[in-house]
Amino acid sequence: MKVDSEVETSESNTRGQNxxxxxxxxxxxxxxxxxxxxxxxLLISRYAVNIxxxxxxxxxxxxxxxxxxxxxIFTWQHGPHRQGVGGLxxxxxxxxxxxxxxTESFFxxxxxxxxxxxxxxxxxxxxxGLSITDVVIPALFxxxxxxxxxxxxANFAHGPFPLLLVVLYCLSWTxxxxxxxxxxxxxxxxxxxxxxxxxxxxxxxxxxLVLDYWTSPRGRPARLHFAVILFASLAVIGSFFIGYRFNxxxxxxxxxxxxxxxxxxxxxxxFANFLAVRGPHAFPRIIGILIxxxxxxxxxxxxxxxxxxTIGEQSEDHILWIVIVxxxxxxxxxxxxxxxxxxxxxxxxALAPRYAIYLEPAFLGVYFLLLxxxxxxxxxxxxxxxxxxxxxxxxxxxxxxxHFRDLKQQWKTCYLKTEDVQQCNQLVGSSVYVHSPExxxxxxxxxxxxxxxxxLYADLGGN
Numbered sequence: 001m002k003v004d005s006e007v008e009t010s011e012s013n014t015r016g017q018n019x020x021x022x023x024x025x026x027x028x029x030x031x032x033x034x035x036x037x038x039x040x041x042l043l044i045s046r047y048a049v050n051i052x053x054x055x056x057x058x059x060x061x062x063x064x065x066x067x068x069x070x071x072x073i074f075t076w077q078h079g080p081h082r083q084g085v086g087g088l089x090x091x092x093x094x095x096x097x098x099x100x101x102x103t104e105s106f107f108x109x110x111x112x113x114x115x116x117x118x119x120x121x122x123x124x125x126x127x128x129g130l131s132i133t134d135v136v137i138p139a140l141f142x143x144x145x146x147x148x149x150x151x152x153x154a155n156f157a158h159g160p161f162p163l164l165l166v167v168l169y170c171l172s173w174t175x176x177x178x179x180x181x182x183x184x185x186x187x188x189x190x191x192x193x194x195x196x197x198x199x200x201x202x203x204x205x206x207x208x209l210v211l212d213y214w215t216s217p218r219g220r221p222a223r224l225h226f227a228v229i230l231f232a233s234l235a236v237i238g239s240f241f242i243g244y245r246f247n248x249x250x251x252x253x254x255x256x257x258x259x260x261x262x263x264x265x266x267x268x269x270x271f272a273n274f275l276a277v278r279g280p281h282a283f284p285r286i287i288g289i290l291i292x293x294x295x296x297x298x299x300x301x302x303x304x305x306x307x308x309x310t311i312g313e314q315s316e317d318h319i320l321w322i323v324i325v326x327x328x329x330x331x332x333x334x335x336x337x338x339x340x341x342x343x344x345x346x347x348x349x350a351l352a353p354r355y356a357i358y359l360e361p362a363f364l365g366v367y368f369l370l371l372x373x374x375x376x377x378x379x380x381x382x383x384x385x386x387x388x389x390x391x392x393x394x395x396x397x398x399x400x401x402x403h404f405r406d407l408k409q410q411w412k413t414c415y416l417k418t419e420d421v422q423q424c425n426q427l428v429g430s431s432v433y434v435h436s437p438e439x440x441x442x443x444x445x446x447x448x449x450x451x452x453x454x455x456l457y458a459d460l461g462g463n
Contacts, residue, residue: 029134036138040109047401048105048151049408051456055153057433057440063091064099065445079249084195086157098458105151111160116141118167125174126320127371136367136386139393140360145274148353152404159357162198165191166361170323178221182229190236200333205233215306217318252344266339268292269350274359275388276395280347298366299328327365334358412456
């Protein structure tokens with residue numbers, strides 16, 4: 001009896017120590033989360049300017065400059081993608097603050113915070129708790145590499161909401177009951193397909209469903225049930241292309257393919273740029289291609305694990321592999337499409353900060369893969385991965401950030417004084433819209449904002 005009592009006491013102490021350790025870990029990860037988020041909002045506060053810029057003058061036609069129904073806003077096409085949830089959210093919140101671009105940037109940051117919180121929950125769902133290395137989540141999601149998404153040409157549909165919806169899509173896969181899992185998958189699939197470049201996850205969904213069906217260790221839906229689910233996912237993609245207009249968005253675009261090496265270099269530079277190895281030179285290309293090779297290898301490992309599961313592997317591992325494949329494949333498909341569509345503009349286009357947010361899912365997938373494998377080698381790999389992500393996240397490109405802030409502020413100041421688009425373009429040496437003012441009816445839109453005292457005119461108050 002004395003021995004039993006000692007054992008119970010020892011087990012109780014162990015549980016208490018584990019509980020305390022878990023609380024400390026959660027508190028530490030939460031602290032890092034808050035610090036990173038605070039830095040992101042500080043950058044927004046420092047560099048955001050209240051004036052529409054570049055494509056904002058175009059896609060805001062769906063929500064501000066013309067009257068459209070909610071369905072028209074949801075399906076509004078800008079460039080290669082539709083506005084989806086991003087357009088609806090913009091229509092909901094922007095009128096409340098008179099379409100203030102600075103405030104909108106803070107809301108963009110808020111959507112990214114929501115995505116990071118959802119990712120932390122996803123990690124708990126897949127692995128059962130938080131660990132110290134989960135500081136990589138805020139380091140990834142709040143990286144300054146995505147600064148263009150935050151405060152240059154903020155668009156809820158181009159980056160923020162696709163990121164959030166990708167995470168919610170993965171969370172849908174973790175639902176234990178098929179009766180809930182597949183409806184949730186199809187709902188998020190519909191929303192993300194219509195929201196920005198979430199389109200590529202919509203293209204992946206039928207393949208993921210087939211992959212899940214053929215590799216699931218148990219709980220496979222009936223064939224008829226699965227056929228209905230698969231048909232619904234195909235119908236989502238089919239509906240997206242109803243009334244769709246092909247728009248390459250670059251005048252130099254051609255369907256003529258280039259050498260595989262050029263596309264490889266382009267995508268490699270996208271990955272190298274995310275990790276703050278910048279420039280279209282040889283060294284960043286080599287580093288980027290090595291990173292790309294590691295990401296593709298991670299996808300291959302996850303895919304192989306689905307087809308050849310380890311003996312005794314639990315169904316939870318099956319969902320983990322599905323999630324990893326989803327995250328990595330989505331990013332790679334986006335990168336491949338971007339390389340194909342943008343290569344004509346030169347390799348420097350791979351360095352655009354607006355692409356950074358679409359690389360985050362792939363790095364998250366690699367992180368989950370590293371967590372899945374145990375052993376000394378994996379610990380070193382996780383450590384190296386964590387150091388690389390944190391080091392990259394601490395890099396802040398203040399020169400380029402200040403350039404766009406000053407450009408926008410000077411143009412705004414000039415226009416409020418003169419209301420002369422051409423004069424302000426000459427004075428500043430650039431414009432708030434890359435195309436001719438006549439093409440986007442810039443002057444008419446500026447007059448509309450003046451009459452309704454919105455956006456840049458909202459700052460004037462009652463004067």
